[in-house]
Amino acid sequence: MAEELWCKASWLSFHDEDASLRFRFSWGMEGYEDVSADPLKQTWAGKLCDVIFPESVIITQNSAILAYLSSILGKNPSFVERIVYFNAPNGGAQFHHDVERGHAGVVFAQLSGATFWLAASKPKLMDEIIAFVQSDNNQAAIASVLPENKQQQALSKLCENRDDLSCYMEEPDHELIEALIDRCPAFIAHMVSQGFAHHLQAGDVLLLPQRDIDNCVWHSVFTIGDTPGEALSFAIR
Ligand SMILES: [Fe+2]
Numbered sequence: 001m002a003e004e005l006w007c008k009a010s011w012l013s014f015h016d017e018d019a020s021l022r023f024r025f026s027w028g029m030e031g032y033e034d035v036s037a038d039p040l041k042q043t044w045a046g047k048l049c050d051v052i053f054p055e056s057v058i059i060t061q062n063s064a065i066l067a068y069l070s071s072i073l074g075k076n077p078s079f080v081e082r083i084v085y086f087n088a089p090n091g092g093a094q095f096h097h098d099v100e101r102g103h104a105g106v107v108f109a110q111l112s113g114a115t116f117w118l119a120a121s122k123p124k125l126m127d128e129i130i131a132f133v134q135s136d137n138n139q140a141a142i143a144s145v146l147p148e149n150k151q152q153q154a155l156s157k158l159c160e161n162r163d164d165l166s167c168y169m170e171e172p173d174h175e176l177i178e179a180l181i182d183r184c185p186a187f188i189a190h191m192v193s194q195g196f197a198h199h200l201q202a203g204d205v206l207l208l209p210q211r212d213i214d215n216c217v218w219h220s221v222f223t224i225g226d227t228p229g230e231a232l233s234f235a236i237r
Helices: 039-052 054-060 063-073 122-133 136-145 149-158 162-170 175-183 185-193
Strands: 005-011 021-027 079-087 092-096 105-110 114-121 197-201 205-212 215-224 229-236
Touching (some): 039 079, 054 229, 092 175, 105 197, 114 122, 122 136, 122 175, 122 185, 136 149, 136 185, 149 175, 175 185
Antiparallel strands (some): 005 021, 021 079, 114 197, 114 215, 205 215
């Protein structure tokens, strides 16, 4: 019944100065098995996390979180595909979503240290990308991350058609958008000015709805401060 469970520890970055470490709990063969297909194994993988990281109860037995999620889901939530993060200085995550069949979203709890987030639903992120790319004021900033004319034109063409942009963002290699949303300081400043930033400190919790690829929260994370911090990131189903 509880076979094939695993806890995988990974250094998260190719960046030499990023010591961030994460522990991920799941089952089966990664990238092959459909984890959502077996809720029971997911539940057992969650229990394995409970044993190794008893601080899991900060989420799993938090009456405010449980009441809120139950009111949204119409049932008691279960917490699966758990990740325990130790984000170190210079650590973080590029913009992405966490859509997984059968999952409603992700709950992230900052236990110590601090992180800075940009989080926006995909339609809103697309609005901001299009507005940014189509403003004359931002062409120098775009050229600083996409130096070739050909790349700049391809980005601007993508932004003329929402469906094309939406599909392109789901491609494993979406370099034109990555350059903008992950590596362009002016775009990040733009997102902050539009109210999409969150500064999480110990005790803060963020809920990230992940219903489907058209209605999910894209997010990027930056570790703040000089010391590593611990955080829990659990999928909700
Ligand atoms: Fe995520």
